[in-house]
Amino acid sequence: MLEVKNLKVNRGGTNILKAVSLSIKEGETHILMGPNGSGKSTLANALLGNPLYTVAGGKILLDKMPLVKLSPDKRAKLGLFLAFQYPVEVEGVSMRSFLRTVYIELKKSGENFNKNLVESLKLLNINENFMGRALNFGFSGGEKKKSEILQLALFSPKYAILDETDSGLDVASLRTVAEGISALKKTNPKLGILMITHNPRILKYLNADVVHIMFQGKIIKSGNAALVKEVEEKGYGDTKSKLIMMNSERIG
Ligand code: ADP
Ligand code: MG
Numbered sequence: 001m002l003e004v005k006n007l008k009v010n011r012g013g014t015n016i017l018k019a020v021s022l023s024i025k026e027g028e029t030h031i032l033m034g035p036n037g038s039g040k041s042t043l044a045n046a047l048l049g050n051p052l053y054t055v056a057g058g059k060i061l062l063d064k065m066p067l068v069k070l071s072p073d074k075r076a077k078l079g080l081f082l083a084f085q086y087p088v089e090v091e092g093v094s095m096r097s098f099l100r101t102v103y104i105e106l107k108k109s110g111e112n113f114n115k116n117l118v119e120s121l122k123l124l125n126i127n128e129n130f131m132g133r134a135l136n137f138g139f140s141g142g143e144k145k146k147s148e149i150l151q152l153a154l155f156s157p158k159y160a161i162l163d164e165t166d167s168g169l170d171v172a173s174l175r176t177v178a179e180g181i182s183a184l185k186k187t188n189p190k191l192g193i194l195m196i197t198h199n200p201r202i203l204k205y206l207n208a209d210v211v212h213i214m215f216q217g218k219i220i221k222s223g224n225a226a227l228v229k230e231v232e233e234k235g236y237g238d239t240k241s242k243l244i245m246m247n248s249e250r251i252g
Pocket of ligand 2: 040041042085163
């Protein structure tokens, strides 16, 4: 189980997350929605230990193991994975060598790397010649997102946080990415997912066990998949004064 308990997170001296709690059990898919700037990426980054974010209180537990004091690589080795909202371009490091290096680091052996890579490329409809290109360098938005899911497929973590991995994709790429995630879930039913998204259509591909709505650094509501529909119709927030229509949040 991945447990977040009363997590408070600061960035640049500002308190962004205010006592956020949620727990994801093995095999569960949770959807996290909320207006831009509500703190979704802050939660994702804090979970993996991005040093720009300071945990000012609360706990993160992965199968009871406290993570807050651990470096990102240790968290990854324990089975946590983050697909970035904005994947970084790294010139001079090929995709293949990046993937192979991380794979060996995580699995302590390069066994089956090539076989798994070929399977994952096929699953995500990625051309093998991408492996010779520099990591994310000059990739289109959609290619960057596919590259994140390729890592997810290869590294087989216990829990994956996907930060708007379905944003900015054309219809075909959205389908490939969403079907890719759903296929991974089938081959590894124990995989827990926290999917940050603005896109209700993702539910066509993924069964959501729990949906959370974040607003101004807090989870203001959690529920089942019906909550997505509610947000689509009524917008975010409980009261009219807090009402922010979904459509205005789709951009960016
Ligand atoms: P979301 O992913 O939900 O769109 P973020 O987690 O990216 O939201 O941002 C949450 C809040 O943190 C925003 O209000 C943003 O302006 C603020 N923020 C981001 N970077 C910094 C920073 N360096 N210093 C202070 N506040 C920041
Ligand atoms: Mg974000």
